[in-house]
Amino acid sequence: MKLIKILALALACVLSAGIMFGCVSDDGAEGGSAASxxxxxxxxxxxxxxxxxxxxxxxxxxxxxxxxxxxxxxxxxxxxxxxxxxxxxxxxxxxxxxxxxxxxxxxxxxxxxxxxxxxxxxxxxxxxxxxxxxxxxxxxxEGYGLAYNMAVLEQAEIDPATLVNYAAVEAAFAKIDSMKDELGLDAVISFPASGGMTWVTGLHNWNTYLTNGLAYDDYSVADLMMNGEVDEDRLAAYARYVNMLFKYSDQRVLLAGTYDDQINAFVQQKTAFIHQGNWAEPNLYGAGMDFDVAFAPHPYLDEDTDGIFVAxxxxxxxxxxxxxxxxxxxxxxxxxxxxxxxxxxxxxxxxxxxxxSVELLPSGQLSQSMLEWVAAGKIYNWQQYRMPDGFGMDTLGPIFTQLANGDIDEAEFCARIAAEVATLKQ
Amino acid sequence: MSTYKNKPVFWLFVAPCLFAFVMVMIIPFILGVYYSFTDWNAVSMNINWVGISNYREVFSNPRFLHSFYITTMYALLNIVAVNVVAFALALLVTGKLKGANFYRSGFFIPNLIGGLVLGFLWQFILNTVLPSTGSVMGIEWLRNLMPLAKPNQALGSIVVVSTWQYAGYIMMIYIAGIQNVSDSLLEAAQIDGATYFQRLRHILFPMIAPAFTIASFLTLVNSFKQFDVNVSLTNGGPPKTFMDMTVNSTDLLALNIYKEAFTYNRLYSAQARSVIFFIVLTGVSLIQVYFNKKREVEL
CATH class of the missing domain: 3.40.190.10 (Periplasmic binding protein-like II)
Incomplete structure (x- = not known):
């Protein structure tokens, strides 16, 4: 009996000691590497x-x-x-x-x-x-805009240079939509508003509301937002544009699509446009994109706004x-x-x-297209990161999703965005 | 314990466990409660005491209230679904079924797969496999099925997936319970003319009441703490309207707290939510165990 007790005591000592030495030897290793x-x-x-x-x-x-x-x-x-x-x-x-x-x-x-x-x-x-x-x-x-498949637009006889105001882009979308069968398309644009993709809607697309048509260092709309207010006319025009994109979007990509679904729909030439930026190039080429692409603006205003979003x-x-x-x-x-x-x-x-000082040119066509817009000086800023963390993706994003699946209409969309923006006032 | 004479040995044995428990449970818990009364964001060096304002904000936040409501709904659905399925499976594999052992391990295996993996797997099944099956077989409703894009169906999908994952585990508890019921009781009842359901209702159920206590406690706690399947299957979506606001329809409490902490970067408010979550969960499970214990019978 006594032997067992001693044995138990010894084991317990070993266990406790193990913990102590476990910590110490860890520190020792760190000290060792710092000493070199x-x-x-x-x-x-x-x-x-x-x-x-x-x-x-x-x-x-x-x-x-x-x-x-x-x-x-x-x-x-x-x-x-x-x-x-x-x-x-x-x-x-x-x-x-x-x-x-x-x-x-x-x-x-x-x-x-x-x-x-x-x-x-x-x-x-x-x-x-x-x-x-x-x-x-x-x-x-990085830059983004309405990335388009050049061949499809050519076939539909649409000059991408004209896509600089709402009337022109709306007409172009309607035209492509009416020619879907001859062009072999499922939908006009590949644009997800589903749960995991709210960075596209709540951050990138929303940034077009903040900066489209403004000078690069003009923060007026973003400042207004951080003060809890929205520019109602601008928001209404923006909502009209978003709703139009949703209407002409591939519905499965829109409502349940993942990033891969979005990329694949465009690469398989099932859509003429994709709402992505040049960072998507590795994925696009990886999925086998072998046609010419470039960026067009996101022109949701009635007046011309000729530039893409680069920052x-x-x-x-x-x-x-x-x-x-x-x-x-x-x-x-x-x-x-x-x-x-x-x-x-x-x-x-x-x-x-x-x-x-960097003279090397990027190999991807979207990056090249972006650099052309930069060289022409036609760029708008990214200001979505002025919002507090999570606001764009997790607070605004779901409102876009509801507009996409028809739960709410444009007016309600504007009202809910305005209500959420109002909470930003400090 | 009071009769135990050899105190040093006792403490030596307890020390390793106690040390680990204090370091990884007690201290973080106390720190967490403390942080819930501050404006801590995990990064800044300045931590200011703000009193109960975090708690006040949390209780007036429609998103958190919705999350509470939806988690309760989910827990109720999930407890029923898991226990019914698990008990049915247990009856099945303790019956006179050929290859019962094979089925037992078969039903148990989903529990060995991590919840995150399961979530992504089922997301693929629900978003891609079902619609393409529908279009191949020409079934229109299956082709247009998008359960993860509809609020109620999305919550249902989480219940289905977590049942599929967890029922096998709970089944094991029921099997152990059922095997402990002596055959003589059931046989005696049978000779007296009791039907199958009478034997189930009046003999098996009371006899395995302890198993019910454990199983419902485990499923209760597990349902409230649901996180991994939630994150990978729906990540909170799809949105719906609640109190005239857009909220995420499957934003269960654990996910809500996680997002508050790590996407909104408001760790102070997430800590307050965690404390509330802890109190509610402890309360609910104590009540549940108390009432279930009362139903248990001793032979």
Whole structure:
């Protein structure tokens, strides 16, 4: 009996000790790596699709400079912010992470580093300025509009250059709709308003309400919104346009479609238009797109609005609470100025850099079309990220879905949007 | 415990578990309650005490009230569906069925698949497989079926999927209960002329009342905490109108709290919701166990 008791006691000791040593040895491992001489920085990446390219670039960078760059990738915007927060709560501070607009910059204010003295600031117009200082490095530029299949529009004898006001785009949609059989189409546009796709409606499409026809630095409509008010005439015109897009959309894609469904409908030439931006290129070409495409505007006003929506949607920021913030600044400078950095951004990651010194051209036609609009100076801003987190996708998005499935009409759509916008007044 | 003399040994055995429990349950719980009275957003270093304003906001929020309502509806439907199906399956595989063991494991297997995977699987079935089956076989209503785009059908779909997943597990509990009922009782009743349903109603049900207590407790808690299937199957959608507002029709409580925390970035308000959720869930399950216990019989 006594023996058993002693044995039990010993086992219990081992168990307790195991826990204690488990913690200690963990700390020991961390201390060990910090003690070695290699400077390490961690970049917290939010794009799954560029993970491999970024890791390859990080290896190149380490070979040239001796600074080790760890790439951590967390996909999708929701899980990105979740895992970033979890890491920071757990005491791990990455040197570089991604922010997407005013609410992010406000939330992470304590960690931001002033980058105003960095060499790349001269080379771009899209740096993020927070409280008067340059705080964000533009990751890339992205653009969207009504992407169209050139051959289909040609066959329907529609000149895309004329799609600059509501009357013209409405007439074009009606014409294509009437010719669906000869063109081999199921519907005019591939445009989902289903649950998982509210980023297309509640963010990108809604941004056309905020910026269409306005000068690039004109924030009047967005400011009005953040003050809890809507421009009723503009909203009515916008609702009329959204309803028209819904009417001519492939109904299955509209109501139950996923991203893949949306892409496939367009790639299989079942629709003439798709409501996506140049970021969808890898998916479009991956699904076998072999026809010519370009962007047209989202012209919902009666007067002409001749431009597409182009901006830097996200920025790298340097975390001043992380151990090697200065090494992170050098990394970003290298990325913006070195040919290796340009090659990585354009050719490996398939992005369109926001820096004037980059001379490489993107290979995708949508990106090329976007750059033509940029060169012509016909671009409107992205201001949807001025809204609080979740407002566009999770508060406005479902209202679009209800308009799409016929639960509410245009007037009710405007009323509900106005009611939700009213809650934004501080 | 009071008769146990060797206190140091007792505490040594408890220590590992206690340590883990305190670190991952008790401390986070207390922190969570504390944060629900602040404006904490998980990022900022400034945390300000705001009193009960988070709770006040939560109770006047139509979306949260709707979420509460819809979760209750879901829980009721799901408890009934899971238990009925599980009990029926248990009767089936404890009967004189050939290959009963094979069926037992067959029904249990969906429970081994993660809820997220199941959700995406069924989303594919409901959105793609059913309509294409409909168009191949020329069945018009099946082709136009979009259950995940209709509020009530979407909630029903979650019930179906979670029943499919969970019934096998609850079935095991019922099987264990049924196997413990001595055959002599049932045989005696049979000789006395009791029909199958009389034996079921007057002998089997009272005898396996403990199994009912456990099964309904598990399904109750599980239904209220439904998250993974919800997230992957509908992610809250499709929207519907509630109190003149657009709300998500399958926005169950756990998902509502998750979204409040991680898409709206209002962790303080999400913490307040979690505390309310905890109190309600504890209350409901204690009441349920109390009433079920009263029905149990001792031999």
């Amino acid at each position: 001489d290699v400077t390490e920085i961690t970049i917290y990446n939010n794009k799954v699709e560029i993970d491999e390219a970024l890791k390859a670039f990080a290896a190149t960078y380490e070979a040239e400079t001796g600074v080790r760059v760890n790439v951590r990738t967390a996909g999708g915007d929701v899980s990105y912010s979740v895992s970033l927060k979890a890491d920071m709560q757990g005491g791990t501070e990455p040197e570089i992470f991604v922010l997407e607009g005013p609410s992010g910059f406000a939330d992470y204010n304590d960690r931001l580093t002033d980058l105003s003295d960095q060499p790349w600031v001269e080379d771009t117009t899209l740096e993020y300025i927070h409280e008067g200082k340059v705080m964000g490095f533009p990751v890339s530029i 830097a949607p996200s920025w790298y920021v340097v975390n001043n609470l992380a151990p090697n913030a200065d090494a992170a600044k050098d990394f970003l400078a290298y990325l913006a100025s070195n040919p290796n950095g340009h090659d990585y951004m354009v050719n490996q990651a398939g992005m369109v850099p926001a820096f004037d």
